[in-house]
Amino acid sequence: MKKSIKRSLVTVLALFLIVGTIPAGVMAAGTPSVSYRTHVQDDGWQDFVADGALSGTTARSLRLEGIEVKLDKQDYDLGIAYQTHIENIGWEANTEIGWKSDGQTSGTFARALRLEAIQIKLTGADADQFDVYYQVHSQNIGWMGWAKNGESAGTAGYAYRLEGIHIVIVNKGETPPVGTVDQARPFLETKFVQGNSLIQSTESDFSENASSMENVDISGNNGDGAITLKSGAQNGVYTSSPFNTNLFNKLVLSWSSDTPEGTSIQLEARVMTGNDSWSNWLSFGIWGTSIRRSSGTGVTDDAVAKVDVDTLVVKDGQMARKIQYRVIFNSDRSGVAPTVRLVSGALRNTNPGQGIGKVFKDNPDLSNLRVLDVPQFSQMVRDPSIAHYICSPTSVAMILNYYGTAVQPEDSAWGAYDYSCDEFGNWPFNTAYASSFGYTAYVDYSTIDGLKREIASGHPAVASVAYKNSVYVDEDLPVIDGAPISYTYGHLIVVCGFVNEGGTEYIVINDPAADSDAGVRVRYRLDQFAAAWAESGNITYIIH
Structure with a gap:
């Protein structure tokens, strides 16, 4: 191994002597150093920090309003580009502002507009030799999982402010430093819920829209998916990411599940109103086929909404525009686990003229319908x-x-x-x-x-x-x-x-x-x- 390293160094030195510079794709020893600073609400521009240090704040509820990022070593063909998602503006690349690079200011200052998400990528002929990782502290979520190489970090479109950021560059394929993570994976933006129905039933539905998973697994079978309590665990929680929706004031959460004897599940939801107020997690009750199943279990009422037996109702004439759900799993028997195969959210707007239409993805022939031979029970x-x-x-x-x-x-x-x-x-x-x-x-x-x-x-x-x-x-x-x-x-x-x-x-x-x-x-x-x-x-x- 030592001989191979020496030969590589000799080759690089020989090339350097011939052409007078290090060719693109042949990197100098060490990784690039990245420096960055942020413009923080009430504080203004902070000093530059480098290589994974915190820029911004935590536990002070102060928004980031701007950011500058640059590379400090220039003995390779490498640059850095970045764009932010800005309150009331959106992604800079979707406007005339465009991507920023190499120390330019992304975002705004003196306009009181929050940064909501960021994307960072490396440029230049040597970019494929490294990964740039970045981790943000987001309002209501905390430290989110590391994103890399142009992925979105933050919550574009969810009106949450960025409060802090770490940035680091590592050799291609290496992992970022171990640090505080309140959300175990990068936040995955969800598409707008079309129509009045949210259905989650496939493996990708559950995996791609997960905010956190505690003692639960996701399985798939021919395109169908399920969330199940991990083997040996007695309790577990699956929490979805938030979903954007049409305005609604009623929600019915329902599910398809398997609850063997000794197991139960509890479905909860929370909603966000137009003024960005989240309700508490409100319970639709505890369910199981072998238990005294009951609505009214857990929190069912707060200042924003309440669950009336089987329907969540938004209070005081308000309308909600986001939902998030979670499933709580319980088992009293070793080796026996409950499973949820589908979660559905049915949305309704009861205001006159504001009903939510139904969206269908197919167009079947409905001209000659039959009568089904359904057994008759009085x-x-x-x-x-x-x-x-x-x-x-x-x-x-x-x-x-x-x-x-x-x-x-x-x-x-x-x-x-x-x-x-x-x-x-x-x-x-x-x-x-x-x-x-x-x-x-x-x-x-x-x-x-x-x-x-x-x-x-x-x-x-x-x-x-x-x-x-x-x-x-x-x-x-x-x-x-x-x-x-x-x-x-x-x-x-x-x-x-x-x-x-x-x-x-x-x-x-x-x-x-x-x-x-x-x-x-x-x-x-x-x-x-x-x-x-x-x-x-x-x-x-x-x-x-």
């Missing part, structure tokens, strides 16, 4: 002590039997029962129960087009409606002619198909409120159903 002929309260689990039982899973409405009812509020109608608990048989199930705010897509693909769906069955009923509700209940402010039914007769479109329903199994299959005028469904918020159970 809730009214079931256990008399609960018969009037089990429309939701009875509807779920009909769909499970359609798919070949033989469960009775009473089984479904007690499988989804919410012990905290003494109810059978907790929306996420009903879909979680369906998912416990291996199905994908979640709660959605859907549309007529969405229901037709489900039918076209062979999937019945559960819809929540509020109606009266005659104009003569003295309630302020939409009318569905011929419905089995005189009026209801919340009732779950199964959508089985669509038919058109005499120019009138009907939706074919299994309504569990019928007084016999034979009477469950009915047809409602589509316009009347649509009004009754909208009255109940267009809530839908999707079960595949």
Whole structure:
């Protein structure tokens, strides 16, 4: 080894004697030294620091407003370029400002605009010999994982200020110094959530949008993914990155999971309002198929929002524009772990004229829809002590039997029962129960087009409606002619198909409120159903 080093040095010296300089790609001993300084709110420009030292501040809540970066050794063909994401401006490269380099000022000063993210890269013929690493301290997050070679460090678009930075250059393939990291991996920017539905179900969904993982693993199987508690661990937490959304004031978080005996999970979410205020982590309850599952477990209320059994409601007329979720895993049995296969966030804006549209990625033929042969169960002929309260689990039982899973409405009812509020109608608990048989199930705010897509693909769906069955009923509700209940402010039914007769479109329903199994299959005028469904918020159970 020593002989090889000596030969390399002799070769370099020989080349130097011939051409009078070190050729590009043949590096002098040691790594380049990088110096940098930042302009800090209230402090102004700090002195230059070098090679991994802190520039900026921590624990003082002061924003970085500008930065200058330069290389101090010039015996190689190497430069450094950088750009920042600036409040109200965005990435400099997307404006006439462009990338900065070799000691130029990136950002602003005397304008009170925060830096939110930074990208740094090496330039020149010798750039491929080194890696530039950089680590930022970000508002509300702390020290984030090291980014390198042009990756984004920080939270572009999330309105968090940069407060401090470390920068270091290492030989290609080497690792940066071990240091304080509050977030174990670089922050991964997420795309804007299209429409009103966030679905996380693939291996890449869970891995690329993870903010932190404690005692959990991510697995994949043919494109599907899952989060599971690590073998041997009793507790674990998966936390997502924040997601940008359309403005909303209601959120239903639901999940598909496997919770063997002795295990449970708890789903929580927090939301950010338009004035950049985050709520606390608010709980949708503790879930498991062998426990006394209950909503109201954990924190459910604060100044920003509250969880009302199964729905997060933003308070005081405010609107939220970001969501973040986390899953808490628990196991009391050695070698037995709970698993989450899907997390869904259904968003709703209840302000008139501000509803969030649904976005579909395909365009199927919906012109000739069939009627699905869904088994007919009446809730009214079931256990008399609960018969009037089990429309939701009875509807779920009909769909499970359609798919070949033989469960009775009473089984479904007690499988989804919410012990905290003494109810059978907790929306996420009903879909979680369906998912416990291996199905994908979640709660959605859907549309007529969405229901037709489900039918076209062979999937019945559960819809929540509020109606009266005659104009003569003295309630302020939409009318569905011929419905089995005189009026209801919340009732779950199964959508089985669509038919058109005499120019009138009907939706074919299994309504569990019928007084016999034979009477469950009915047809409602589509316009009347649509009004009754909208009255109940267009809530839908999707079960595949």
